[in-house]
Amino acid sequence: MKESTNVNIDPNAQEIPLLQVRDLQITFKTVNGEVNAVRGVSFDLYQGENLAIVGESGSGKSTTATAILDLLAENGRVSGGSALFNGKDLTKLSRKEMEHIRGREIGYVPQDPMSNLNPVWNVGFQVKETIEANTELRGKDAKARVIEVLKEAGLSDAGSRLRQYPNQFSGGMRQRVLIGIGMSARPKLLVADEPTSALDVTVQRRILDHLGTLTREHGTSVMFITHDLGLAAERAEKLVVMYKGQVVEYGDSKEILADPKHPYTKRLVAAAPSLASRRIQSAVESKATAGTVGDAVAVARDQAAVPTEAPLISVDNVTKIYDISQGGFKKTQFKAADNVSFKIAKGKTMAIVGESGSGKSTIAKLFLKLEDISSGTMTFDGRDVGSWPKRELLEFRRRVQPVFQDPYGTLDPMRSIGASIAEPLVTHGIGDTASNRKTVAELLEQVSLPASTANRYPNELSGGQRQRIAIARALALKPEVLVLDEAVSALDVLVQAQVLQLLADLQAELDLTYLFITHDLGVVRMVADDVTVMRQGRVVEAASTDEVFENPKEQYTIDLLEAIPGGKFEFGTSA
Amino acid sequence: MLWYIGRRLLQLIPVFFGATLLIYLMVFAMPGDPIAALFGDRQPSPEIIAQLRAQYNLDKPVIVQYLIWIGGLFRGDFGTTYSGQPVSAVMAQAFPITARLAVLALLFEGVAGIAIGLVAGLRKGKIFDNTALVVSLLLISVPTFVTGFVLQYLFGIKWGIISTTVSGAAPWGELIVPAIVLASVSFANILRLTRASVAENMGADFVRTATAKGLKRGRVIRVHILRNSLIPVVTYLGTDLGALMVGAIVTEGIFNIHGVGGTVYQAVIKGEGPTVVAFVAVMVIIFMLANLLVDLLYAVLDPRIRYAK
Numbered sequence: 001m002k003e004s005t006n007v008n009i010d011p012n013a014q015e016i017p018l019l020q021v022r023d024l025q026i027t028f029k030t031v032n033g034e035v036n037a038v039r040g041v042s043f044d045l046y047q048g049e050n051l052a053i054v055g056e057s058g059s060g061k062s063t064t065a066t067a068i069l070d071l072l073a074e075n076g077r078v079s080g081g082s083a084l085f086n087g088k089d090l091t092k093l094s095r096k097e098m099e100h101i102r103g104r105e106i107g108y109v110p111q112d113p114m115s116n117l118n119p120v121w122n123v124g125f126q127v128k129e130t131i132e133a134n135t136e137l138r139g140k141d142a143k144a145r146v147i148e149v150l151k152e153a154g155l156s157d158a159g160s161r162l163r164q165y166p167n168q169f170s171g172g173m174r175q176r177v178l179i180g181i182g183m184s185a186r187p188k189l190l191v192a193d194e195p196t197s198a199l200d201v202t203v204q205r206r207i208l209d210h211l212g213t214l215t216r217e218h219g220t221s222v223m224f225i226t227h228d229l230g231l232a233a234e235r236a237e238k239l240v241v242m243y244k245g246q247v248v249e250y251g252d253s254k255e256i257l258a259d260p261k262h263p264y265t266k267r268l269v270a271a272a273p274s275l276a277s278r279r280i281q282s283a284v285e286s287k288a289t290a291g292t293v294g295d296a297v298a299v300a301r302d303q304a305a306v307p308t309e310a311p312l313i314s315v316d317n318v319t320k321i322y323d324i325s326q327g328g329f330k331k332t333q334f335k336a337a338d339n340v341s342f343k344i345a346k347g348k349t350m351a352i353v354g355e356s357g358s359g360k361s362t363i364a365k366l367f368l369k370l371e372d373i374s375s376g377t378m379t380f381d382g383r384d385v386g387s388w389p390k391r392e393l394l395e396f397r398r399r400v401q402p403v404f405q406d407p408y409g410t411l412d413p414m415r416s417i418g419a420s421i422a423e424p425l426v427t428h429g430i431g432d433t434a435s436n437r438k439t440v441a442e443l444l445e446q447v448s449l450p451a452s453t454a455n456r457y458p459n460e461l462s463g464g465q466r467q468r469i470a471i472a473r474a475l476a477l478k479p480e481v482l483v484l485d486e487a488v489s490a491l492d493v494l495v496q497a498q499v500l501q502l503l504a505d506l507q508a509e510l511d512l513t514y515l516f517i518t519h520d521l522g523v524v525r526m527v528a529d530d531v532t533v534m535r536q537g538r539v540v541e542a543a544s545t546d547e548v549f550e551n552p553k554e555q556y557t558i559d560l561l562e563a564i565p566g567g568k569f570e571f572g573t574s575a
Numbered sequence: 576m577l578w579y580i581g582r583r584l585l586q587l588i589p590v591f592f593g594a595t596l597l598i599y600l601m602v603f604a605m606p607g608d609p610i611a612a613l614f615g616d617r618q619p620s621p622e623i624i625a626q627l628r629a630q631y632n633l634d635k636p637v638i639v640q641y642l643i644w645i646g647g648l649f650r651g652d653f654g655t656t657y658s659g660q661p662v663s664a665v666m667a668q669a670f671p672i673t674a675r676l677a678v679l680a681l682l683f684e685g686v687a688g689i690a691i692g693l694v695a696g697l698r699k700g701k702i703f704d705n706t707a708l709v710v711s712l713l714l715i716s717v718p719t720f721v722t723g724f725v726l727q728y729l730f731g732i733k734w735g736i737i738s739t740t741v742s743g744a745a746p747w748g749e750l751i752v753p754a755i756v757l758a759s760v761s762f763a764n765i766l767r768l769t770r771a772s773v774a775e776n777m778g779a780d781f782v783r784t785a786t787a788k789g790l791k792r793g794r795v796i797r798v799h800i801l802r803n804s805l806i807p808v809v810t811y812l813g814t815d816l817g818a819l820m821v822g823a824i825v826t827e828g829i830f831n832i833h834g835v836g837g838t839v840y841q842a843v844i845k846g847e848g849p850t851v852v853a854f855v856a857v858m859v860i861i862f863m864l865a866n867l868l869v870d871l872l873y874a875v876l877d878p879r880i881r882y883a884k
Binding site: 069071073095099100101102103104108110112115116117118119120121122129130133134165167178181185 | 778779780781782783784785786787788789790791792794798799802803806876877878879
């Protein structure tokens with residue numbers, strides 16, 4: 001991987017770039033008139049080079065990539081500029097000419113492995129039709145090539161799985177199939193649009209390593225589209241940073257990330273969670289200690305070291321078993337959580353981290369009393385959660401509130417924001433209309449939103465704003481514990497940083513205890529006091545955040561840490 | 576899969592008995608004496624009536640009549656009409672005609688509906704699409720007897736291409752226009768269903784990926800859009816097969832076709848219990864087999880559906 005870093009980055013090289021994008025403009029027709037989604041994007045990509053376009057959602061990075069392949073949605077068009085590929089302007093080619101270039105000369109690896117394979121055709125068929133469309137191979141030869149490209153993409157048992165359908169493959173396996181399809185005709189350029197963002201970190205790392213090897217062997221140029229700065233820093237030599245449809249910074253990726261020039265890039269770099277990040281300190285706390293950040297960390301550590309009295313939350317040997325119907329009366333048992341124990345002191349944050357299927361969300365559901373515990377005990381404030389009396393359930397719900405992952409799904413689109421935030425108050429019979437209105441205004445202020453937001457509806461707000469509202473709603477009943485299940489995972493880096501800062505401030509202000517469920521170790525580093533690493537329902541490692549990050553004991557934790565893209569990379573060191 | 580088919584066939588048994596018993600009871604709950612209706616104004620002597628009642632088992636309790644009828648059924652005897660004709664002979668006459676009509680209607684609505692729906696879906700928002708939507712809406716809102724009379728007038732009287740009524744044997748050629756009339760509403764529904772489904776799949780990620788793979792547009796449409804879009808259409812066609820067998824009464828009336836619809840209608844009016852129940856029994860079986868066929872086709876079209884149980 002190191003060798004490729006030095007290939008062809010020299011812009012003074014005599015050779016002509018493989019892809020030369022100049023002043024590219026893309027507009028979309030909407031009900032409110034034309035919207036300029038991409039405004040004057042220019043960059044060069046040389047043979048064998050890796051380039052990453054980085055930006056938040058809506059920055060125009062994916063639009064740029066799809067325009068190069070002439071795959072824009074029906075209401076979009078290239079309204080200016082050019083994209084020269086091997087001397088041909090891709091924006092001016094006819095449909096027939098484009099069909100000849102797609103797949104054959106420019107391969108494409110799409111974002112979501114779940115929706116990008118046709119569910120009604122078997123995997124072998126979908127790879128084979130690509131090969132038959134782009135090469136002279138037919139019949140047996142084509143089939144041999146199918147197996148070859150799938151093996152190259154990391155599906156070692158490809159030969160026996162050709163007749164299986166996409167739903168019989170895991171996400172990671174499907175992504176390998178898509179990479180195989182993208183690379184099947186040995187294209188000169190591979191456009192990889194967030195190729196691994198839907199996958200677990202360890203799977204992501206294996207797939208990206210494989211993709212790196214594969215493209216290096218064939219001398220393929222790769223254009224990554226990603227929101228992940230770490231991934232960009234690690235996998236691409238060149239970086240294009242996009243913001244609101246424009247390129248704000250372009251050049252050598254390590255230089256840009258180490259020394260960002262544009263204010264937006266600076267903010268992006270500062271907000272990027274990585275292993276090198278530090279625990280976020282709330283503004284309140286910093287003022288109180290009146291020292292440097294370093295002092296604050298030290299203070300926080302000292303506090304953690306002091307043994308507190310009884311923990312607020314105590315989880316002891318909790319197991320959750322699901323019966324899975326096998327058809328008829330057959331059932332198998334699945335242990336979603338297996339003998340899990342941990343304790344959380346009042347006012348602290350415990351992060352439960354793990355990949356999909358680790359059982360981390362199961363623990364959240366059990367503690368929220370959304371599911372019943374199979375065995376073991378969970379206590380909250382000295383009382384058993386499992387046997388909490390039904391008539392006092394409302395009281396439990398008041399003291400423990402959840403915030404879920406999807407800010408789009410957790411707010412009722414038919415209710416105003418004010419009504420949504422006030423709903424818990426109404427349910428619990430607290431206050432009247434007038435006092436509730438006042439409470440809503442206060443809560444909105446607490447999450448740094450204007451009071452007028454109360455009259456708006458979810459569809460008018462951004463993802464970050466919605467997540468703040470979900471937090472405001474959770475705070476309405478003045479709870480003691482917030483269970484945050486992947487509460488920041490759907491957000492862009494900058495918004496994520498804002499929400500994490502908000503959570504830290506609220507914790508200091510209201511003495512909240514957080515149970516923070518996440519797959520993202522970078523985020524854990526920024527918010528958690530203690531970490532419990534889970535895998536397949538079991539606790540792998542549990543320790544303080546610093547210990548886990550600086551001195552991990554278990555191999556799995558080490559693997560997870562190493563899999564974080566650009567994990568060890570110190571962002572903005574000279575900034 | 577075989578186990579699944581077997582289970583579905585076993586399900587036919589209780590449904591068959593339930594449906595026939597229900598129909599039997601309902602037919603006999605209808606007011607009016609079928610024997611008295613046979614003779615009109617000149618009623619025969621009570622002895623002859625009693626004799627006829629005994630001959631048709633009308634003097635026994637309904638449940639016994641039903642059991643006798645079912646028993647006959649298993650010996651291949653569908654019973655006799657009150658005019659003495661074997662019901663099986665009536666069926667042998669009516670079913671082939673209606674089957675021909677239904678097949679033609681199904682062909683028309685399937686082929687034309689899917690083809691026009693596909694083009695409309697591919698050209699969403701264009702003139703072709705809008706025209707297709709307006710015409711289909713018109714067909715759905717206008718009752719069949721209006722469409723029937725209009726086509727009968729235009730083709731039969733104004734242009735003289737067809738004869739206004741279908742002859743007794745009802746050959747394929749004469750059934751084409753009636754089939755179009757019969758299929759008109761379903762054709763419009765299938766058109767709309769296909770269009771919506773195609774338009775939705777056009778925006779699917781896997782269709783974009785198929786294009787990005789370098790496939791030609793024609794292949795993308797055939798292999799990746801059409802097949803996926805047919806899944807809901809097939810369900811509709813399957814349930815429609817049953818409806819076509821039964822719902823042809825109006826169309827058969829307009830074109831004077833002596834098919835199942837007309838025969839059952841007449842039998843219901845006359846209180847011809849054995850005829851009604853025999854026809855309904857056959858229709859129930861056709862309906863259930865059609866549904867089974869749809870479910871199996873479903874699994875062929877969509878491999879995510881597995882009938883393991």
